[in-house]
Structures are given as structure tokens and as C-alpha cells.
Amino acid sequence: MTTNLKTWLRERSELGVGVLLFLLGVLVLTDALTLDADVTGRGPVGPATVPLVVGCGLLVVAVLLSVDVLRGGRGEAEAGEDVDLTEPADWRTVLLLAGVFLAFAVLIGPLGFPVAGALLFWGAAYALGSRHLHRDPLIAAALSLFTYGVFDKLLGVPLPGGPLMGVI
Amino acid sequence: MDSLYSLIDGFGTALTPMNLLWAAVGVLLGTAIGVLPGIGPAMAVALLLPVTYGLEPTGAFIMFAGIYYGAMFGGSTTSILLNTPGESAAVVAAIEGNPMAKAGRGAQALAAAAIGHFAGGMIGTILLVVLAPTVAALAVDIGAPDYFALMVLAFIAVTSVLGSSRIRGLASLLIGLTIGLVGLDQMTGQQRLTFGSLQLADGVDVVIVAVGLFAIGEALWVAAHLRRTMGEAIPVGRPWLGKDDVTRSWKSWLRGPLIGFPLGAIPAGGAEIPTFLSYVTEKRLSKHKEQFGKGAIEGVAGPESAASASAAGTLVSMLTLGLPTTAVAAVMLAAFQQYGIQPGPLLFEREPDLVWGLIASLFVGMVLLLALNLPLAPVWAKLLRIPRPYLYAGILFFAAVGAYAVGGEALDLVILLVIGLIGLGMRRYGLPVLPAVIGVILGPAAEQQLRRALQISDGSLTGLVNTPFSVTVYAVVVILLAWPLLRKVIVRRRHVAA
Numbered sequence: 001m002t003t004n005l006k007t008w009l010r011e012r013s014e015l016g017v018g019v020l021l022f023l024l025g026v027l028v029l030t031d032a033l034t035l036d037a038d039v040t041g042r043g044p045v046g047p048a049t050v051p052l053v054v055g056c057g058l059l060v061v062a063v064l065l066s067v068d069v070l071r072g073g074r075g076e077a078e079a080g081e082d083v084d085l086t087e088p089a090d091w092r093t094v095l096l097l098a099g100v101f102l103a104f105a106v107l108i109g110p111l112g113f114p115v116a117g118a119l120l121f122w123g124a125a126y127a128l129g130s131r132h133l134h135r136d137p138l139i140a141a142a143l144s145l146f147t148y149g150v151f152d153k154l155l156g157v158p159l160p161g162g163p164l165m166g167v168i
Numbered sequence: 169m170d171s172l173y174s175l176i177d178g179f180g181t182a183l184t185p186m187n188l189l190w191a192a193v194g195v196l197l198g199t200a201i202g203v204l205p206g207i208g209p210a211m212a213v214a215l216l217l218p219v220t221y222g223l224e225p226t227g228a229f230i231m232f233a234g235i236y237y238g239a240m241f242g243g244s245t246t247s248i249l250l251n252t253p254g255e256s257a258a259v260v261a262a263i264e265g266n267p268m269a270k271a272g273r274g275a276q277a278l279a280a281a282a283i284g285h286f287a288g289g290m291i292g293t294i295l296l297v298v299l300a301p302t303v304a305a306l307a308v309d310i311g312a313p314d315y316f317a318l319m320v321l322a323f324i325a326v327t328s329v330l331g332s333s334r335i336r337g338l339a340s341l342l343i344g345l346t347i348g349l350v351g352l353d354q355m356t357g358q359q360r361l362t363f364g365s366l367q368l369a370d371g372v373d374v375v376i377v378a379v380g381l382f383a384i385g386e387a388l389w390v391a392a393h394l395r396r397t398m399g400e401a402i403p404v405g406r407p408w409l410g411k412d413d414v415t416r417s418w419k420s421w422l423r424g425p426l427i428g429f430p431l432g433a434i435p436a437g438g439a440e441i442p443t444f445l446s447y448v449t450e451k452r453l454s455k456h457k458e459q460f461g462k463g464a465i466e467g468v469a470g471p472e473s474a475a476s477a478s479a480a481g482t483l484v485s486m487l488t489l490g491l492p493t494t495a496v497a498a499v500m501l502a503a504f505q506q507y508g509i510q511p512g513p514l515l516f517e518r519e520p521d522l523v524w525g526l527i528a529s530l531f532v533g534m535v536l537l538l539a540l541n542l543p544l545a546p547v548w549a550k551l552l553r554i555p556r557p558y559l560y561a562g563i564l565f566f567a568a569v570g571a572y573a574v575g576g577e578a579l580d581l582v583i584l585l586v587i588g589l590i591g592l593g594m595r596r597y598g599l600p601v602l603p604a605v606i607g608v609i610l611g612p613a614a615e616q617q618l619r620r621a622l623q624i625s626d627g628s629l630t631g632l633v634n635t636p637f638s639v640t641v642y643a644v645v646v647i648l649l650a651w652p653l654l655r656k657v658i659v660r661r662r663h664v665a666a
Contacts, residue, residue, distance in 0.1 A: 014597050017339070017593070017597050017599070021339055021342070021343075024343070024346060027361075028349070028361065031360060031361050032360070035358055035360070045622045045623070045627070046356070047353035047355065047356045047358040049619075050615045050618070051349055051360060051361075054342060054345045054346055054349065057342050057345075058346070061335060061338050061339045061342055062339075064335050065335050065336070065339060068333075068335055073333070074598070075336050075596075075597040075598025075599060076598040077595065077596055077597070077598060078389065078595040078596075080205075080386075080389075080390060082205050082394060082395050082556055083389070083390055083393045083394075083395065084393050084394070084395040085393060087393065089392040089393060089596075090391070090392050090393070090394070091392060093391045093392065093394070094388050094391055094392050094592070097387075097388060097391055097564065098388070098585060098589070100564075101384075101564060101568065101581070101585050102582070102585065104568055104581065105578045105581035105585075106578070108578060108581070109578060113569075113572075117565060117568070117569070120561075120564065120565055120568060121561050121562065121564075121565045122561075124557075124564045125557040125558055125561040126557075127391075128391060128394065128556065128557035128560055129394070129557050130555060130557035130558065130561075139558065143562070143565065144565075147565075147566075147569055151218070151222075151569065151573065154222075155219055155221075155223065156221075156222040157218060157219075157221045157222045157573045158576065159569070159572065159573070160576075
């Protein structure tokens with residue numbers, strides 16, 4: 001019985017999208033209803049009106065989507081040149097990539113962009129299956145330094161140099 | 169006649185060495201991006217949004233326009249040589265182009281596509297020059313209710329024309345509108361959905377949303393399903409056309425824009441529908457019907473010409489009405505907002521140098537593209553062999569650069585990742601991305617126009633429909649909404665009649 005329930009749910013995992021949309025709607029509505037009501041002096045439509053409409057819209061869409069899924073409707077997963085939908089999804093790679101990305105967010109302050117950026121590219125390439133011990137880090141370092149130069153010096157978009165740039 | 173003088177002034181802007189350089193950078197980058205699998209023009213322009221922080225607007229838009237046209241060129245190369253179209257606009261190019269390449273006529277297919285893009289782009293841009301000032305002049309008096317009506321049209325059009333499921337399009341739009349609500353209310357300064365966070369009080373930057381949904385979301389989605397065995401590109405020499413090919417193609421090149429341009433100007437989902445319609449038309453008109461599906465050159469020439477012309481049509485509604493009809497136009501609109509420029513009827517009056525410089529650079533870019541693409545095609549084909557880990561690691565890398573450049577804050581990177589994960593989920597469950605991006609970009613503006621209109625009418629809802637313009641627009645909205653129902657009725661009538 002439990003296995004039946006599991007497969008039933010797995011086939012209808014899109015119901016989760018409906019649940020998330022519903023929760024988002026509740027969140028938007030709660031936020032709109034807790035706004036200060038007395039700042040309504042500026043015109044007939046206050047700051048809460050549009051959020052109320054959006055929130056209600058989310059609730060309605062959540063219900064309609066769930067009904068559609070229960071009736072057998074399914075969202076089509078997006079296809080693409082490098083996308084192979086016949087294989088099951090590889091969530092491990094996605095998690096690794098997200099981790100590498102978060103590490104970049106943490107490290108860019110202390111290490112500066114050139115080092116953190118190189119680690120991001122190298123880590124992401126590794127997570128995606130590249131296993132060239134010498135080529136990968138070299139490309140990562142060159143790309144990161146080049147980008148730093150173009151943005152920080154050429155385009156005038158400041159990026160943190162970090163201790164490495166302090167030494168050079 | 170005025171527009172001719174303005175256009176000549178525009179060439180003065182476009183032909184300065186710096187702007188020529190940006191046009192060249194744009195078309196080269198655009199072609200490379202179009203050829204590369206996995207990166208579409210919308211993602212490319214989104215990834216390049218951070219340059220708007222360092223570059224003056226004219227140069228930036230000249231480059232963006234070059235990318236838009238260049239990517240159309242490049243996309244057909246991938247379709248023809250690899251049979252895996254990257255952009256939806258290039259799907260049709262694969263139907264006839266790939267069989268041609270397999271039969272050893274890849275060079276002719278590439279040439280027919282390149283010249284088709286040139287012809288379509290040229291004719292489309294000439295129509296843009298003729299029509300855009302007229303549309304702008306007609307729309308110059310429109311007020312708050314009309315703007316609001318236009319935005320409602322944009323919302324409804326992207327949700328109901330694109331994709332297979334309206335409810336999923338609507339869900340995507342509402343997600344976008346919700347993200348657009350975050351921050352201080354523009355009229356009262358009230359905090360909405362900020363949860364007391366100071367950083368969120370400024371709202372979520374459009375750059376972060378666009379990069380997150382288009383770049384991070386796409387890279388993660390591909391990572392989850394990365395194809396382990398690569399398709400082999402068919403080797404090809406320098407493109408050329410025989411006399412017979414030209415006699416078969418030239419009418420198709422000229423017919424393409426007639427279909428592409430008008431459909432690009434309305435919110436009908438970009439180049440997808442016009443290229444398909446052009447293909448069907450060519451098939452019907454061709455004297456070589458038996459060759460269709462096996463490599464008919466008309467089936468490459470017409471649709472490719474229609475694709476580029478539809479890009480020009482898209483620019484008409486984007487520049488004159490501020491109405492984005494494709495993902496690229498939406499991201500370009502975000503770039504305008506970054507500069508504090510409001511595209512719309514007044515743009516031609518307020519920023520004539522920018523607009524006409526941009527339009528003139530389209531002509532320049534088209535010539536550059538034709539000059540570059542014919543000799544460089546074999547080089548572009550080599551780009552197809554880039555190792556996929558580098559490609560997608562590079563996308564993540566540049567996305568991170570872009571998001572960090574917005575405000576120099578690590579929190580923006582976390583928000584970027586969260587939005588990227590939302591983009592991943594949307595791709596998994598078939599929610600189209602474009603409505604969300606349009607919601608974020610147009611949502612706040614729509615709310616402002618709505619409130620302004622209701623302020624004028626003192627809260628009465630009639631204030632939204634008190635102009636002929638807005639009534640017309642709402643009529644179109646109703647037709648769009650009722651279309652599936654209308655179609656059913658029409659089909660049934662036909663059955664009864666038959």
C-alpha cells in the first residue's frame with residue numbers, strides 16, 4: 001500500500017508546485033494584510049491592493065494547477081541541445097554546483113574575485129565531469145584573471161581584488 | 169522624410185570608431201553564442217547586462233542589437249550542421265537544412281540561411297525605420313490608462329500565446345509579479361515582502377532575476393540532464409550558392425519578411441510562429457514539393473529571412489510602446505531601465521541620438537554579419553566541439569560576475585542562486601520562463617500606471633477604459649483570452665458545414 005502511495009505521489013510530483021504556489025499566495029496575502037492601513041492618503045488605491053490581487057491570483061492558480069495535475073495534465077520538461085530527457089535527472093551534480101556557487105559567495109569577500117572566481121569555474125567544471133588535472137585549473141585561473149582585468153580596469157565595474165591583487 | 173534625416177544622423181552616431189567596435193563585438197559575440205549550444209540570445213544579453221554599469225547607453229544597445237541579430241545567424245548554423253536547434257526560432261532551419269548538410273550541400277544551406285538573414289534583417293529594419301516614428305507619433309498622447317492596458321496585453325499575450333499550458337504560463341507570470349512586489353512601495357514608501365531586511369527594501373534587481381532565470385536556471389537544468397554522448401557536427405566548407413540555388417531562393421528571401429515582421433511586432437512568441445508559417449508557405453508555393461523534408465533550399469531561405477525580420481518587428485513594439493514581445497526584448501527593456509530610460513512613444517523625442525544610432529547600427533551590423541559569416545562558417549562550426557563542462561561552468565562564472573557587479577554584495581549571489589533554483593524547477597515542471605521575467609520587469613510599472621489612472625478618476629474603475637486606445641487594447645485582450653473557445657466554435661462550424 002505504501003509503495004502504491006509512493007508511486008502515486010511520484011507520478012504527481014507536480015502537485016508540489018501547486019503547494020508552493022499556494023504557500024507563496026498565503027505569504028503575499030499575509031504581508032499585504034499586515035501593511036499599515038492608515039497610509040492610504042495617496043489616492044484610492046493603496047499599497048496593499050495589488051499584492052492582494054496577486055496573492056489571490058496565486059491561490060486560484062495553485063488550485064487550478066493541482067486540479068489539472070489530478071486530471072492527468074503534466075508540464076512538459078524543457079528540451080534543449082545538451083539535454084537528454086531519457087536519462088533520470090542527476091540531482092547530485094545540481095547539488096554540487098549549488099554548493100560550489102555558495103562557496104563562491106562566501107569566499108569572494110576574504111579571497112577576492114580572481115581566486116574565488118577561479119575556484120568557482122574549476123569547481124563547476126569538476127562537478128560537471130571534467131577531469132583534466134592540469135588544464136582545468138589553468139583555464140580557470142586565466143579566465144578569472146582576464147575577467148577581473150576587463151571588468152575592473154576596462155569597463156570600470158569594481159570587483160574585489162583580494163590579497164592576491166594586493167601582492168601583485 | 170524626417171525619419172530619413174534622423175537616420176542619416178544615426179549613421180553619424182553608428183559609424184564612429186567606438187560604436188563600430190561595439191557593433192562588431194556584438195555580432196561576433198552574438199554569432200558565437202548562437203552557435204554554442206545551451207546559450208540563447210536572451211541568456212547572452214542577460215549575462216552582458218552588467219556592462220551597462222560601465223558603458224554609455226548607445227554603445228551598450230548597439231552591442232545588444234548586434235547580439236540579437238548575430239544569435240539568429242549563429243542559431244541556424246547549429247541547426248543545419250548538428251540537427252539540434254538551440255533557439256526555438258531555429259527549429260525550422262533543421263528540417264530542411266540538416267538533410268541538405270547530410271547530402272553534402274551544407275555549404276549551400278549555410279549560404280541560403282546567411283543571405284536569408286541578411287535580406288530579412290535589411291527589409292525588416294527598413295520597415296522599422298518607416299513605421300516606428302509613425303507608431304510613436306500615434307501613441308505619443310497616450311496616458312496612464314493606455315499604458316496600463318498595454319501592459320495587461322503584454323501579460324496576457326505572454327501567458328496565453330506561449331507554451332502549451334495557459335495555467336502554467338499564468339503561474340509563471342504571478343511568480344514574476346510577486347518578485348516585482350518585493351521592496352518599498354514606490355508611492356507610499358511602505359515595505360512589502362521585505363521581512364525587515366534592509367537589502368530587500370531596494371527590491372530584487374532585474375539583472376539578478378534575468379540572470380538567475382535565464383542563465384543559472386538553464387545551466388542547472390542542463391547539468392541535471394547532461395547528454396553524455398555528443399552529436400557530431402557535419403564538416404562543412406565555405407558557403408556558396410550555385411545559380412540554380414539562387415533562382416530557387418530569392419523569392420523566398422523576399423517573402424520571409426512579409427510574414428516575419430508583422431508577427432514579430434505583436435506579442436506572439438517571437439520568431440517561432442513566423443518561421444513555421446514561412447516554412448509552410450514555402451512548401452505550398454514551391455515547384456519542388458517532393459524535395460521538402462529531404463533538403464529543399466526554399467525551406468531554409470524563407471524561414472531564416474522571416475526570423476531576422478521578426479527581430480526587427482520586435483524592436484518596433486519595444487522601442488515605440490515599451491512592449492517586449494520576446495525574451496531578448498524583455499532583457500533589453502531591463503537594460504533601458506538600468507539607464508533610467510523609459511522606452512515608449514517619447515523615446516524618439518527624448519533620445520533621438522540613441523534610437524537612431526541604434527537603428528543605423530542594425531544596418532551596419534547586418535553588413536558585418538554577412539561579411540563575417542560566409543568566410544567564417546567553418547570556424548564557427550568548430551565552436552560546436554567545446555567541452556560541455558567548460559561551457560556550463562563558464563555560464564555559471566559569468567552569471568556570478570554579473571550578479572556581483574550589481575551592488576558588490578554577497579547576498580545578491582545567494583538571491584541569484586535561489587532564483588536560479590526557481591528557474592530549474594520551472595524548467596522541470598514546464599512553467600515557461602518568459603512570463604516571469606516580463607512580470608518582474610513590467611509589474612512595478614503596471615502598478616504605478618494603474619494607481620495613477622485610478623487617482624485621476626478618483627477610484628472609479630471607468631478611469632481605466634475612458635480612452636479609445638485602451639478600449640481597443642482590452643478588446644484585443646478579450647479576443648486572446650477567448651481564442652481557444654472561438655477556435656472550437658469555428659472548427660465545429662466547419663465540421664457542420666462539411
